Amino acid sequence: MLPEEHHASLPVPIFPRQTLVSLLVFAAGWEALAHLAPLLGIPPFAVPGFITIAKRLVAVTPFDVIVTLARVVGALIVSFVLGVLLAIAMYRSDALEQYLRPMIRILMAVPVVSWILFAVLWFPGVEFRIGFVLVAVCGPVFLIDALDAMRGVPRELRQMMRSFRPTPRQFFLKLMLPAIVPSLFTSWKVNISLAIRVVTIAELVGAVTGIGHQLSVAQELFSVADVFAWTMVLVVLLFLLEALVARVESRMLRWRG
Template identity: 30%
Template sequence: MTATDVRPGPVAAAVAKAPHPRRRLRFLPAVLFLVLLAAAWQLMATLLDFVLVPGVPAIVTEMVDIVSDGSFLDQLGITVLRVGLGFALAFVVAVVVGIAMGRNEFARRFFEPAVLLGLTIPGLVWALLCVIWFGIDLVNPVAAVALSSAPALMLQIYQGTRSVDPDLLEMAHVYRFSRRVTLRKLWLPALAPSLFAGARLGLSLGWKVIVLVEVFGMSSGVGYQLNNAFAAQNVAAVLAWTLLFAIVMAILEYGILQGLEKRVSRWRKAVSV
């Protein structure tokens, strides 16, 4: 019998494919937190017995109604489109400016005041200014999201650029890599952690700003629906839209961003082994 004839049996194969117990329980702390939060809210609503503090059943009923009548998907699609366009614009600009700041001292000193100014301006100000400047046009939410997200992205990419191993840059110079190859094979893999960290921060800022823009100056989107619920003093609807929005953010984080980050970072684990 040769080494190639030795194969794992069906039981061993099933054990190998079975998920690790820790992997199965990784969401348990988050679920426990949400259960305790819902229980605490329900206790508060019961003790206060106030119409403006709805209980968990009323909020869940409102969420089911919003999803079942189709309004949530329609309004969410509009909001996601606006955020996606604004974030894409901010991402492209931030990658170019962030790498330039990390590689060139003049560029760093030139763009540094803009980054610091952008980080200090509240999202509410960007929302109000873009509503004044662009009205209800699509440019309004796209510009607001881009202006609020770009500074944080630039800072993350700048810091990531400064941490790139100089030996890798020297190797690329010695072998005369083209700019395209250097960007694709060196900069993007090396900057992956900074890009994902910046993406999380930028998206979180973009979500907050887009809601403000839709509240103040748009006639559609999740923010517009929140404003309608607020005007009607429907606290259950306000909380329902907020929770549905948070669920979408959780799906984006755990279902997309973390999966992409693991795939991009596989080479780091392989190198460290």
Template identity: 25%
Template sequence: MRPVSSALDRLSRFGRFLWSGWAGLAGLALIAALWQAGHEAYGDFILPAPLDTLIAGWRLLHDGSAVELLALTTRRALAGFALCAVIGTAAGVAAGYSPATLRLSRPVLTVLMGVPPIAWIVLAMIWFGASDRTVAMTILVSTTPVVFIGAVEGVTTRDRGIEDMARVFGAGPIRRFTHVAARQISTQLFPALILALGSSFKVAIMAELLANAGGIGGALARARAMLDIAEAMAWVGLAVAALIVVEYVLIRPLRSELERWRDAAAPWGVKR
């Protein structure tokens, strides 16, 4: 009985998610309309038509090489993101539980966040050359603080009453963490992770462009050198598409599985 109903519940949530795609499509159409208006006002050279860009993107994909470049950038972005997720979460949780560590890490964080990512790219290029490691390190340094702060917030704002409850019912410190605290931390951590994933892609492309390390960033640099605006726009579009695919295939399903209760608590107008 219960597996059936939970499968049905999942199916209905998936259907609702697909249905919400219409709203997303409407938003995209709005952007395309504004874009088209800009194209008609400023001409082909400044802003190529959205349709031309779409065709250029399609051509790039069918070339074969685009898929490879996309995969390279996605792999780099994901590697950097995975590193920052693991390190940021572990350090943030540890700091959240230890006030002394938190106090020590605050100024470090301010310094880290104050250094512009461009500066990190320059440093990383000097240290590692134009390689995957340059990209990974830049992502790591620029996105870890977000994840760290998310994890710290999750630990410090958790409801200790529920943990006391678990203690009364016989949970030791480890099970209090795994059964109760971890769930509460994740609600703060997920938005931070989504943010970090987005900036991982952006930073990866930026690092590739500046370090001339290939991937989408390298392709963008080439398109700029050849003044091929439609291709440059197409690359931007492909990068955004790759990010969207990763976010909706990897992060969102995990989140909606973990946070079904939020869905239940959401007001009707937000749900549909």
């Protein structure tokens, strides 16, 4: 067996040793800093110890986590459906693509903060504002990725498929959509991370529920422990969503070997 093969055949641990070591070093450094803070002239609330953070973690309200999760998942599903449908329309109509693509590129360049301000100025409902911001940010990613993936379907496969004379609907369902699935999974992974970060900012403005709102409250109370706890919840949420997508991906793309 070649060294590479041997390496490849080893089971990959969930938490590699290096990850654990770096986390432990960080945790030890933080805890030490928390204890040394008064001696260093740092206010104690600025660097809370892990016991304090753990207490705040226990106090995390599941309702806010569920609300944020629902906003993220809901907006991602809407973005995905709209993005893919528009990508199909643009793939089928060169004229539509020529008109829409520059516009979408411009929309993708708009900063998240600007979207939030537009949403606040345009829409009265908090939920709609948050949804609007998330769809405005994530939708174009799905759209452009899906469109590029459709354009990238090999000519040989398209020619083979057309030689069997499918209907346009069959052509899309049997060739184009399955062919772009790997790219769609990549878009999902990119957008989950994007959505988690954007929803937090969007919830900071006007929302009275959700993790972003709780972060805002923590900031008003100067509670670094709460900020730390809610941030940990966000990070775990992101990892869980990514793991879920990775699991579905490995099942659906098992044909890649």
